[in-house]
Amino acid sequence: MRLLLLGVLGCSLVLSVRALYSSSDDVIELTSSNFNKEVIQSDSLWLVEFYAPWCGHCRSLAPEWKKAATALKGIVKVGAVDADQHKSLGGQYNVRGFPTIKIFGANKNKPEEYQGGRSAQAIVDGAVNTLRNLVKERLSGKSGGYDSNQKSGGGGGGGSKKDVVELTDDNFDKLVLDSDDVWLVEFFAPWCGHCKSLEPEWAAAATAVKEQTNGKVRLGAMDATVHQGVSGRYGIRGFPTIKIFRKGEEPENYEGGRSRGDIIERALEIFSDNSPAPEVLEILSEDILKKTCEDSQLCVIAVLPHILDTGASGRNAYIEVMKKMAEKYKKKMWGWLWTEAGVQMELESSLGIGGFGYPAMAAINSRKMKFALLKGSFSETGIHEFLRELSVGRGSTSTWGAGSMPKIHNADAWDGKDGELPEEEEYDLSDIDLFEKIEL
Structure with a gap:
């Protein structure tokens, strides 16, 4: 497991790779592979903790989180994501520190930040209050559920098909091969069941990747049964086939998982590999x-x-x-x-x-x-x-300091040259009698 220096500093540099939860707990382990099915496509209210195994605050929370999960069993789902291992999920939901708790309620596209106490009782009270409000919304005639995009599996990152670029024989070379951006291209067939299953994951990933890479990594899709010129050029034989295109290089076969989390994680790795070093x-x-x-x-x-x-x-x-x-x-x-x-x-x-x-x-x-x-x-x-x-x-x-940044002074940029000693002032001593008697 790769360790983040941020976590080292944030959690007093005490590291442990031991998982905080096990199958014997009532806390449901969530991963990039099962998050969409377990949480996004669920009708249940979810409390999800994003944690890192080396984080001291996360270890302190773990026993309280387990108690809350047991108390809420059958009422509210309680899960946990090892965000150090599944970085794509943490990035997808803008997790900046550990532990972070989010509530996936009526609108799974927009989870709420949990701001309550970290004791088991406070967590349970917060979950029950949220559940009560959700039930009231449904009684009042509000759906309190997913929108149509979520029902199709397109939630989680707020994704929609609008961020998947439709590629054709006519536009492929200009959009993909001539671009400085990196492209992940899905070759699909409309009748393919696996393609239909991938579609909502691809759409959600396209939105998240576009946002997190500022459009430097794009996701496209090509109907290979219609646009056989490009598909034949790259030897597409099965569906869906995903290829990675970098300018001036031969395309690479995508070998990763097919969940939105897996796709996002691979795309961000590619982005990091191709991005310039920070200034x-x-x-x-x-x-x-x-x-x-x-x-x-x-x-x-x-x-x-x-x-x-x-x-x-x-x-x-x-x-x-x-x-x-x-x-x-x-x-x-x-x-x-x-x-x-x-x-x-x-x-x-x-x-x-x-x-x-x-x-x-x-x-x-x-x-x-x-x-x-x-x-x-x-x-x-x-x-x-x-x-x-x-x-x-x-x-x-x-x-560092007293809880705030120290004062920073405005300064002139270095001009790239060697330094020069300041010129000393010259004094005219011709009128001074160095031997003049000093009267006391």
Whole structure:
């Protein structure tokens, strides 16, 4: 199981890969493969916890969640998703931290955030109140169920066929082969039962993937019985057949699962593989720091020596190391920032930087206000070891600031040149008698 550094920082770097729930519990284990059938297509009210096995808060919640599941058995369904293993589900429902609890009620397309207490009694009370409101809606004549899209299995991500691009012999080359985007293309036959089963999953995945990749990964569908030119070109023999198209490359057969979760997860992996590394930005304002750290699971911040100490070549060497590490960890979608020593003193102070000299580096989880400091060398090997140590729970973290970001000063961007010593003022001493007697 791949471990997220975010989780390491967010849950005090205590890791465990042991599942929190078992088949003997009344908590229903939900996965990318069964989520649609169990939850989205169900008439039941569901409480779903998205958790990570290494998260301390999740472990604390587990016994209460089990008690609530037992108390609600036969009344309200209680499930749990290991969002560290099934990342596509967490991404699909905008899960940003652990544990996150969502209520899948009348409109399965739009689950509600559970905001109540984390004791078994509070969870049960919240579920019963939601159930009572659902029954009142039905009594008043409101459907309280799914819309037509959900009944067909198209719910969960708010997907609809509008986000599946209809491909033909006429538009295929222009839309797919000439595009810089990555395409997942389903070749189907209208009479194929497996194709009909895949259709709602493909539609829901198309919407989620389009949103999460900003349209850089698209899902299309081609009726291979009508458009036999393209289908014959790629040797389509069975239905449905799914192929992955990248510009300038031979198409790749899709070998993953056929649920929306599986499709989304594979699409996001492809997106990560093809996406550029994040930029390494200089901290010039509060907005840069805030946006980068809040938009990322983790912020890696370097404080580089003064330009007079390294010159342009030395500074560029440090920045190049950061760029290489940003490329190496680009799938994490972390933020990468740097500043010159002495420019952002409040930031340095809040991180305790200075005692180890420069360059220095910190890995920050701004949501949990936790950070860890690089103690080794500022090199590819040293930084990789730093991040690896954290990922296996051997790093140490501290609280960042007093619950809020430190003050950030506006600064001028580095011009890429060597630094220059400030010019000293010249004084005219010709009129001064250096030997003039000083009267006391």
